[in-house]
Amino acid sequence: MGYRFDLDDVAFLRSPSGRDAVAELSGRTLTTASRLADVAAARELAGERFAAAALETAVLRRRAQSKLDDCAEWLFTDDALQQATAGVVAAHRARRFAGRDVHDVTCSIGADLRALARVAARCVGSDLDPVRLAMARHNLDESRVPALVARADALRPVTRGTAVVADPARRDDAGRRKWSPADLVPPLDELLDTYSGRDLAVKCAPGLDFDAIPGDAEVEVVSLGGQVREAALWFGELAGSGVRRRATVLAGAGEAWTLTDAEPDECPVGDVRQWIVDPDGAVVRAGLVRHYAARHGLSQLDPRIAYLTGDEPPAGVRAFRVLEQGRYQEKALRALLRGHEVGRLEILVRGLDVDPDALRRRLKPKGGRDGTLVLTRVGDTAMAYLCRAERT
Structure with missing residues (x-):
């Protein structure tokens, strides 16, 4: 702790x-x-x-240093740093508040508050923890951004007419993550009651039970550099019109793209083609695999599995060129790896109870080439695809 x-x-x-x-x-x-x-x-x-x-x-x-920019003189607690939003992600989220009056009602040590203050018309941060507030004042001074910081309970509003940002605590006293909206501190339903009718954004873990989220919210799942970082729940005018699920992929250096459930989701299910594509984790977690396939002209190998296939993968992704395919049988896989002289083996698994590390030890790959083994279930059949990973 x-x-x-x-x-x-x-x-x-x-x-x-x-x-x-x-x-x-x-x-x-x-x-x-x-x-x-x-x-x-x-x-x-x-x-x-x-x-x-x-x-x-x-x-x-x-x-x-690997999470926040320009923080060489900042003050932190261990818990606050763990929950702080990565600088690139915080800047992305803050853009929806540009030019508005904003109140961060759980500002902690000020990581999100700094990003908000850089774009908002006026910005207020509050928290109940006096130590974190003192750190926030110091950190904002170091970053030279204007924001009023005050001690206040997130469930007792002290501002009017502001858009509200909340980042409830997502770990218990033992450091274990909380996945239910009712277990957040403060609980999600109490935040929604308190700020009913206000434009509200709630930062949460991407593993949160989205089925328990009110239907009028937009759920945005954000990844950075290929890793899912967090989710945000958007309410009121902050939510996208007609959007209930959004995946945002941040590649760094200002590069980003987004996908929503307002886009078409018609895609076929069919046999493997030249390439297998494993969509970004934000797309998968947001439940937008079919939408991603429809955008890029891909097919599903199985309607229950996130692996996609096509003759041309999307630009700028790491995709897998299919070399061989067959039923998942370890004896046949050993021979396949020997035939292709694969010694450095990446194993990707969806829909099967397979431990990649244990399987790699049993297969004992030897050779000078790289290979990727994609294991998945297609219908009732366990399938294996030997591929070569390429950056498209």
Whole structure:
């Protein structure tokens, strides 16, 4: 769960001596092997009282570099950093609020609030945790973005006429994820009751039970760099007109595309063709596989499985050129891999109870070539497709 910061820790970390201590510690290796030496250095630099806070801050700042931009002087708690939105994703979501007055009612350490403040007309952030609020004030000052930060309960509105953003806590005290909307803190139904009639966005985990979401919401699933990062629920005028499900794929460097359930979803089911395409996880999680197939002229191998096939894959994706196909039988697969001299084997599985790592050990691939084995169920038959992965 990480170190539990208090307000005295935050005051020290914002002071010149605290800044210097963290800067010195940030230059160390900060590995498990160096832990004892790092602790000793922290005690010498920050004193016994603030050593743990300074060392934890140095560790968290290093972790944050891969998630947030321009955060070299930011303050974090471990939980807050885990739940903070990646900078690219936060900027994407903030665009819907451009030019509006916005209230982030669970602002935590200010990661989303910074993105909102950069595009909003006016921006307010609030939270119940005084330590996170103190960190948010510091972080916003460091980023030089204007936002009012105040202590307030998300379920007791303190603004009027603003669009509202909420990011309920999604882990219990033991750090386990919560998947039911009723288990969020605050619970989703209470947030919806509190802000009924207001334009509202609720950030949530992509594994949330979407069937429990009100039918007037737009559910957006977002991936970044090929990994599903989070989902957002949009209500009121923030929701897309006629849209209930959206997949947004962010590739970095400003590249992005989106797909919604307002698009056609007619696609055939048929035999494998030259290529197999595994849609981005955001498309799969948003339930838009057929819409993706229809957009790109692809077919489904099986109506229950997300693998698609076609003679020409979409541009800019990693697709799999089919070399051989047959029923899934390990003896036949060993011979197939030997025949194609595959030694470095990627195994992808949908619809079958197969452990890729265990199967790879049993197949014992040997050779100098790369290969991808796609395993799936087509009807009642377990099928195997030996492919070569290519970037189209």
